[in-house]
Amino acid sequence: MSSTLFDKVWDAHVVRKIEDGPDVFLIDRHFIHEVTSPVAFVGLESRGLGVMFPERTFATADHNTPTINQHLPVKDPLSANQLNALEKNSAKYGISHWGLGNPKNGIVHVVGPENGITLPGMTIVCGDSHTSTHGAFGCIAFGIGTSEVEMVLSSQCIMQPKPKKMRITINGSLGKGVLPKDVPLYILSQISASGATGYFIEFAGEVFEKMSMEGRMTVCNLSIEMGARGGMIAPDETTFNYLKGKDLAPKGEAWDKALAYWKTLKTDADATFDYELTYNAADIEPQITYGTNPGLGTGISKHIPMAADVQDGAASYKKSLEYMGFHEDESILGKKIDYVFLGSCTNGRIEDFRAFASIVKGRKKADNITAWLVPGSHVVESQIKEEGILDILNEAGFELRQPGCSACLAMNDDKVPAGKYAVSTSNRNFEGRQGPNSRTLLASPYVAAAAAVTGVVTDPRELLEEA
Incomplete structure (x- = not known):
């Protein structure tokens, strides 16, 4: 049976189907930051639970961190408390933590890809709506709420209804002065901020195939602004070249094995979507x-x-x-x-x-x-x-x-x-x-x-x- 890229990744992660209900869905990577995680850890402690797979969770400080004088104590007491809680919780449960001053610190959706944590075919969540960024690698990635952060920490699973599928295809070449950011802004101007509600988007066509990984991340980042659950782009040589040699990407034989699987992650020629849209690159300024x-x-x-x-x-x-x-x-x-x-x-x-x-x-x-x-x-x-x-x-x-x-x-x-x-x-x-x-x-x-x-x-x- 023909499948879309989305189907292939989703179906491979379903632990259990609930009749007339959501799927119990395995999560490969879980990112946390200082704002949405503290209450989740309090919930774990109140129920006497631990973190099931701490090696699958990665913590970084980013949301309310200062952008000057990061070597000094954080002045705002709420921000300081949240940053302290992230550090303590990470240490307690054995979670990798990149706090202020760590050379790997940065915005969660920037440091994940640049360190090779984000890999094709994965399921990725974070208590942040713009987790959709990671879909640029052929991942199913989406934001979750604090109670769901607790669920993933304790079980490495989440309960999710399977979204409908949308494909947005743009062919042609982008004109002078047009950057990847302009592409999703253009789509948004055409379909509105609710035009993809209930869907998971696959971006396809020459425009996305020609984009760098950084451009693709920008596109998928904004898929959530279209009302979609997330967006994704099929991995290709651009993806593989970007990932090769990253700190936490597979190496040696593990790389060869992963690469063979990643090359299967594309929509079959005769697979169908619930909704399709097509645009011309020449229309985008x-x-x-x-x-x-x-x-x-x-x-x-x-x-x-x-x-x-x-x-x-x-x-x-x-x-x-x-x-x-x-x-x-x-x-x-x-x-x-x-x-x-x-x-x-x-x-x-x-x-x-x-x-x-x-x-x-x-x-x-x-x-x-x-x-x-x-x-x-x-x-x-x-x-x-x-x-x-x-x-x-x-x-x-x-x-x-x-x-x-x-x-x-x-x-x-x-x-x-x-x-x-x-x-x-x-x-x-x-x-x-x-x-x-x-x-x-x-x-x-x-x-x-x-x-x-x-x-x-x-x-x-x-x-x-x-x-």
């Missing part, structure tokens, strides 16, 4: 959001749509524009920006910093811009320095911060002030996401860099032409 969910976005050269032309209800749409201080049929180009954020599990990898630097090289940061450039890990931070990117950034008037989630969700001191506008390479633009009453425009590293040197929303293709 640099994107930017203008509203208060990731589906409210458009091509950067276009005007903000009229209420009648968007899938959100007219009342909520107009409320969204009112919050943002925008109007229907208004151009976004030229809008004054106050903050630029480069980073997060969406765009905090080395390729994102290379793209940003390619725009700012030979230019200067605009005087009205406060820029937070935050690498996703210490490995990325080291690459930035080794490749000379830090020199380019410093010469342009930018400073590099230390790894962490930073202004993506503003759980630390990196908060955009009320009423201020931020072009952000992160994943969510909800009201107050980057600080109370802050206003977020999601975009690619190119668009963020263009705003950083001009002070306004600027089409990056204009600056790429000048370079």
Whole structure:
């Protein structure tokens, strides 16, 4: 019987099927951080339970860590308590822990792949919605709640109903100035932030086949913003080349055996999906959001749509524009920006910093811009320095911060002030996401860099032409 990639991975991990209920589902890798794990460990202790397979769980501090002076004690008492709890719980149960100061520390969805913890065909969960990032490797990866974190710690299983299957195919070649981030933002603008609810997405076609692993991670990261349970891309030579030699990837004969299995992880030619969508790469230009969910976005050269032309209800749409201080049929180009954020599990990898630097090289940061450039890990931070990117950034008037989630969700001191506008390479633009009453425009590293040197929303293709 023909199967999709999703079916092959899902069915291989079902421990038990419950009639008219969810599947009992085995988890290969479990990532934890300081925010959603402490209560789960309290639950374990209250029931007298331990961690069944501590070697399958990996802990890193990222969400509310400071991005400057990480060598000093954390000032915020809640953050300090959470970080301390993660360290203590990890030590108690024998879980690998990469805390502040550890050279492997960084954002959970950055350090997993770069260390070879994330491998094709795996099931991966974390108490974080953007766990979908790992689907770029042909994994079934999704976020879970605190009670489910406790369930996985104690049993290495979770109970899940099997989602429906969607395939989104994009063929052709992306145009100048269009980065991987623009692809899911474009899809979101077409289907809305709820268009994939109830589905698990497979991204297919020439656009994704040509993408680097870092680009694929960006795409799968944003699948959750489409309402999907997660997204995945079939592993191929790009995947295998990325993983070979990673610290925790298989070696020698184990690599050969794993590779033989990984090459079977693709959708059979005659397999069917519950829903299919197809787009043309030529229709995608640099994107930017203008509203208060990731589906409210458009091509950067276009005007903000009229209420009648968007899938959100007219009342909520107009409320969204009112919050943002925008109007229907208004151009976004030229809008004054106050903050630029480069980073997060969406765009905090080395390729994102290379793209940003390619725009700012030979230019200067605009005087009205406060820029937070935050690498996703210490490995990325080291690459930035080794490749000379830090020199380019410093010469342009930018400073590099230390790894962490930073202004993506503003759980630390990196908060955009009320009423201020931020072009952000992160994943969510909800009201107050980057600080109370802050206003977020999601975009690619190119668009963020263009705003950083001009002070306004600027089409990056204009600056790429000048370079």
